[in-house]
Amino acid sequence: MPKDSPLKKGWPSRATWPSVIFLILVIFVSASYTFAHRVVLFAYVEGDKVFTESYFSDGKRCQDSRIEVFDSLGNKLLEGKTDKNGEFSFNPPKKTDLRIVLTASMGHKDEYTIPSGELGGEAGGSSPGSESHKAAKKVFGAENGSSPRQLTPREVEQIRTVVEEILDEKLKPVMRLLSKPQAEGISFVQVMGGIGFIFGIMGIILYFRSRRGR
């Protein structure tokens, strides 16, 4: 290794910079508009079914990838494959925390956990005659005005089902948005941060080098 002043005839001369800057620029310009590589799995509950969607972080769907579902103790409950749209749905066999694991090709993996509380439906919802039920009856009775008619339990049950169905339908996009991890956007700031980090390391190395050299 030459011990004399490295910068005199060493690498970072003026002629080099254009080439390297060109290289970085080419990469950069195309980089700002694309996303890349990891898989994202997310899942949501609708009714008594669990829906999962999986895609690469550039938006491409993971087709024909393995989905495994585990309970809170790590026992495998079921297994399946995603369809052409990267979707897979199943009926949870029991009410427990569900850990859903996606294994896509080439060593890509992601998982998503649905807490047992989100699994609604018949298994754990409030039974007829509970507090909310009575409240509902009262409200309906009051709003009918002059002649408060008591609703029969069957009618209440019907209303409950219809409302639940509509709510599920309406909330579906919201649930999706909420459960979708914020994975997709790789921001300019992150890219710049990473590059800044690298040049920071370079600066530190060169700093200590220059101190030692004197």
Add this chain to the structure above:
Amino acid sequence: MHISEGVLSAPVLATGAALTAAGCGIGLKKLDYDRVPQVALLTSAFFVASLIHVPIGPSSVHLVLNGLLGLLLGWPAFPAILIALFLQALLFQFGGITTLGVNAFNMAFPAIICSYLFAYAVKGKNNVISMGAAFACGFLAILLGCLMVALSLALTGDPFVGIAKVVVVAHLPVMIIEGLITLFSAGFLKKLKPELLGAVHAKR
């Protein structure tokens, strides 16, 4: 080609980490301090390359640039790739911290092999051979990287040939593109700054 967390078994992870540590040790020892800025520039190039998605083929693949790093840096490509992968894991959640060693080795080892195979040829006087070698360097680095990924996955239980086929086929477009990128970069540098290419594996 970032392997995610929780896919590989502990021995594979440990082996990968140890090999990467060794590679980085050699890389840092061989690093000429005058070339630190060049290493940093190529580290950033590698860091952003994974954001360039290649929209050809059924799977989702991206550029890697390990061949270019190997060709221009030689052994210091090891620490460069490690740092870039670390930042990718940290900022983009590509791969993961536990798989960092394996991922770095999978990308850096082919880079070193290719630099030994092709660096002299690229430096050579004959332009046709030189450019051919540059293309082969970019191409082969990805191909070997694919095989390394398949090998790591195979060591955890999956059949090697099956995975290798999937990974290699998915990365065929990347291999060609990287071959071309390496070719043009080498051609460009050769005209502008031939001593840059000559620095690798040079006796000092």
